[in-house]
Amino acid sequence: MADFGASDLDAFRTEVREWLAANYPPELRDGGAPTDPEAIWGGRRFEGSDDPQIVWMRRVAERGWTAPSWPKEYGGAGLSREQARIIEKELAAGGYRVPLASFGVWMLGPVLLEYASEEQKREHLPKIVRGEIRWCQGYSEPGAGSDLASLQTRCEDAGEHWKINGQKVWTSYADKADWCFCLVRTDTSKKHEGISFVLIDMSSPGVETRPIRLISGESPFCETFFNDVLVPKNNLVGRVNGGWDIAKRLLQYERQNISGGFGAGGGAGGVAGDLAQVAKDYVGTDEEGRLEDADLRARITRNKMDVHALQLTMARIAAEQKASNGPSAVTSIVKYAAASFAQERSELMVEAMGSQGLGWSGEGFSPDELRATRGWLRSKGNSIEGGTSEVNLNVIAKRVLGLPDPK
Template sequence: MADFGAGDIDAFRSDARAWLAANYPAELRDPEAKTDPEAVWGGRAFAGGTDPQAVWTQRMGAKGWTTPTWPKEYGGAGLSPAEARVLDQELAAGRYRPGVLAFGIWMLGPVLLEYGTEEQKKTFLPPIVRGEIRWCQGYSEPGAGSDLASLATRCEDKGDHWLINGQKVWTSYADKADWCFCLVRTDTSKKHEGISFVLIDMRTAGVETRPIQLISGESPFCETFFTDVKIPKDHLVGQVNGGWEIAKRLLQYERQNISGGFGGGGGAGGSAADLPVVAKSYNGADDTGRLADSDLRQRITRNEMDFRSLRMTIARTAAEARASNGPSAATSIIKFAAAEFAKERSELMVESMGHQGLGWEGDAFTPGELTATHGWLRSKGNSIEGGTTEVNINVVAKRVLGLPDPK
């Protein structure tokens, strides 16, 4: 593909549209296409695979379009913000599936670009772009959840390597991950200033994962144990005892992307766009074609308005983040709102279905009804992951509003 200047966006759009149409696997054009749901997350298990989603990941990754604004020298496409917006628009207009969904893209990659050494960038970023490495996040611990800075996992300097011992919990997809970006304690005499940020190969001896079953019946989270785990010295990112700054930056990116997922109207509870249709199918319509239950109609309308406002706010803050070279504390406001709106949407979906929205299993319920029930239960985690609602409110109070600590 040719390189387009800032004044040739229309030509870029035309060229991008043609490339997407020519390279999207035919099997994925069917909305009911059967493909491995894990393929979209990438990783070693799918690198070079023939699953249609894996093929799409490979094509998008080779193009650099999984990370369109990342520099070309690290595998990205090096697109301008304007070109990246056009690409997003064309992907949405064509209803193309994501090239890859990855914590490496959403969280680790941006902080490596900011804090990593040149060698770390060249080693880890290109495989992230191509979807060849699947990452997990080693932050929370049994004794350090909301107070993350109290983490106790030790990382000792052994001269030619680091030695790690400790435990993490709620590690998303740790049992399927290839690598882990992890917070560890390198100085026990200080709290925030004694934390470092390291990268751990999950195949290393001494790493063990145990899935945790949730109320929804799924097990996306794990307990992760490190017992005398040795990692190379150059797998420390930034400065020794400088990990807390990186951790805070990464959490901003995480909250921004969690919010973006909710803002798109998807999530565990189903699409926001589907809610009015579902509600009408179960509750009927009045003479004007509107949902017959006026109270339910009002609450669904309010939720739709909230989501539209959220999407516009996310778009605005994303543009501001690109202009200022990173997300701001406003991501905590958005993450709080997104979690609340998503939980409300899931509750409205189940309520709209009546008793059919309370099924767990069996032929008495349709797949959509079962999905709504499980999604409603899963939505309870929206106010926990990426920083609890209570912590987010504190961040907003202190960092955004500048309120003093309570006496």
């Protein structure tokens, strides 16, 4: 990629700003037209749709800006990281909706670029960029959560196909996904070295999903069952029994994405809004305009300082990655910290609201108060998703600090 100077970047920023203003659907800006909340994820169900979010997604994808740093031959725009960052900043500054939310963009695409065959890249990456396929992740199993490498979903050679049998759990949006990137066992005699990485069409016979209802009242996760599911041989990414290296790489991208979402605003699974102002509104202020409860004031201040330090750390890591090949084990540090701070922030939000932060439904509670309660419950999953905090601490100990295994 070209090395753009400051003047070139300024010109590009102007180009982006003008294009966004000229191409953003007025229905989204005015909020007058209804839009399906699932449209931001794209997928087969929106083929031919005139939903304003889908129209916006298509326009941005035509320029390759849904994955701006991916090569042009795979649907991206072939831009530098600096240019991609400008697009991200201008979207936020202009109050534009994110054009596409996609596990394909955040997790699968980067590992396909690194590990997939040329045929697989040309088949799947352009569809990811255009939001034509919605992906889910088939990793965790009932008996393989923190110890993911103990997974037992079997993948057997069935001639022209692979035959898959087994169960996954906590599969995000599996009931809405078109395809699944999945870890399977192709060798039962080895643990880590017996795992392969396959791509599964969720419309295949034998695939079944069952949503799981969470304590927050939502059902974003599913149980996923594979019963004699036949998968074409060319849907295996990388080499047979070489899936563990791909799995680890993808988890680094997942942790980076989860942490990035926290750094951008309200926190993973939490509630957006200025915590200090919310506390002042509910608790009150002293004669100097400070939060009246000194202890709560100190804890909120500490959380805001921690969050700011995390955001600076994330910016530094992003700058360091420019000279490296993608994310590293350092993402485990960021993910661990982001989960801790997000949970603390949600707890402080509910505490500041007092009894108004304990509403579930009915009259007497504002929409923000009800969201705070559910956001607090949802934040309990921050230390589990993308690798538990305990697993991330182990990664930090081994791969960042270089500590020996316990005897």
